[in-house]
Amino acid sequence: MRSGRTLLGLSLLALALGAASALSTTAGAQGAKLRFGVGPLQPTPSETKKAYEPFFAYLAKELGRDFDLTATTDWAGISVALANKQVDLAWMGPWGYVLANDDSGARAIATAKYDGKPIYHAIVVCKPGLVTSWPDGAKGKRVSFADVGSTSGWLIPTSWFKRRGVDPKQLFNYSDGATHAANEIGVASGQVDCATDFDRNRNAMIEGGKLEKNATEVVWTSEPLPNDAIAVPRDFDPALADRIQKILVGITDAQAKTILPNHYTGFVAATHESYRMMPKMAGWAAKAWPPAIDELPILLLRTAETIAMAAIGTTAAALLALPLCVVAARNVTPSMALYYPSRWFLNALRGVDSFVFALLFVAAVGLGPFAGVLGIALHTWGSTAKLWAEAIENIPPGPLEAAAATGASRVKVIAYALFPDVAPSMVSVGLFWWEFNVRASTVLGVVGAGGIGQELKNSMDLLLFPRLLTIILLILVTVTVIDHTSEWLRRKLE
Template sequence: MTLVPRLKPLLAAVGLSLLTLSASAQQLAPLKFGVGLFQPDKERNDATYRPLAQHLAAALGRPVELRTVDSWEGLAKSLANGETDIGLLGPWGYVLAHQSAKAQVVSTILYDGKPEYFAIMVTHPESGINNVADLKGRTFAFGDKGSTSGYLIPLHFFMSQGIDPDKYFSKLLYTKHQAIETQVVAGQLDAGADYNRNRNAMIEQGLIKAERSKIIWQSAPLPNDAVAVSEALFKDKAFVGKLQTALEAVGPLLKTQANLLPAHYTGFVNSDNAFYKPIRDAGLATGKLAPK
């Protein structure tokens, strides 16, 4: 009987130790880092962004699991439903994730030192197409419906011109950016929507020939891809600050660790939700985003 009172402090200490261990395990739980399909295939995409994931793991003192999500819409949903903690995703994907689950942007990626890029429409030299008016009755491809430059922005432009894509084109497709460029230069498609960064990269990598890809339309500048975190993580201001510091460090580190980002990407700059207002406005104007 006398052992029971003596055991109580010991059991309490053991219980406290277990709680401490449990808390430590939670702190060290891997962060799920979702990245959109910026490269032609998943394997290349994983290899391209693995150094960045490793950098974040070292800077944050926590394991980081990299996963490529093959559609912008899918990545937005994964950030919304908790399958992804941190996402590198297109502007429209970010706006969708913010709208549906209050995901929050913390940084914007820089391309040749700038936080902006352009949506474009491309054709091939023999198409006879020189402008949007020439597209009537031709075949055209959008990117997936979670894409900013491949879908939202060109759709917004068409609607501003009184064009209904379902009626304007003889055939309308939805596919991936790389497939659009490949099929256009091969003459399998008359034209399609893309973005300047992807076209430049495919030309530099020898995947398409510049002389086979002709730009017939370009948008106003658009905010670059966002690094966003889940609503739960955004509430942890210390974590957000640490993540932003880790991302800001990437630019200087590129001088000695060039593989941290693909060619032409030069780092990250701190950002907030207001920077993505042009994308939100386009979503509202096209009816693809419901007003709150």
């Protein structure tokens, strides 16, 4: 009994001490020192702290708190610090924020404005005059990417290459892991031929006298990217986060000149949605490479099926259009009573896209390429017949009148005088529609009309990114070959 009472007493004492400790921590949190962190936005951590300390001091003063400031040496470092709750608030790059959000649920509350805009650009710099075309002109050259936690120095250029089916590690004498400043200095000093960076860093180094303006040359610029994020941990006090957000958004241009580094002009409110594009790009870069080739025979068969759909649909449309184009041509139509209805009919066919026809036929005849062939044939029938009719209307009347003057029948005039005259134009139009329908057949597969498009949709639905990339590459190759073949045939007809 005594031991039981002793154990119970110790348990109650432990609970009381735990509760007291929790109450003490909660109470102390109201005025606790805030731990701020900032990524490598300047060449060295000491320079970063010097440049950004006035801003964090201003924020801490507005909150009535003391603070500590840590500057990391790489972009992944600030992400890890935020994810592990080693800092309470971080100024970080977009990709670093996405990593922290994915790892620990960190959330963005503001985006920095640079020269009044919440965007910036990734760039590639090379030794001036060395590379005239990017990236082919840099093949085999020494190219340095930044560390893998960098948005502009690694994620964006890597994603750009992956979307084009190019492995930068194979194209270049590749290296990564450098800071942005080291990349610029490496190019300027000749240690590397080209390197990744972002426009803000290059401007800051030039203005700070650390880089001559003509020491490096920008050879590639990305699309606009969301600017640096101000982020907090997932379980950060929501009321305090809202208060910080209001303070940041409320910074005026005049205040920004005194507390923020050069060119920074304030902040806009942000959420995770503001950086939604980054995970998508990261997902492609990380998951889609290398392309999957284990199902290549099946995918090649589906590609051939797509080409066949286009060829059969276009051929059927051409056969149907041949008699109708004569009726729909004002100068050779047998009767105006037939001319207007035929034109209205062609307009109706042209007005409904092959995609819509395919949807209807998938419901009527079931899934598969037959529905796609019917969809292509109907839309192409209307478009081809109209273009052929206009070509017939534009021919000179002389040959037709001469043939008719010999006593030839109407059918013979059309067969021996009309069609030989317009044949090159008709074949050119037919080739165009075949080329167009190859691309259209890919889209039709998405709605269940067979071919490579159906495999594309299946891969997207199942998130099979390497297989999806393989399919996209097959489509690009197919369309390119068809385009060149069609162009070659048209030149032969001229």
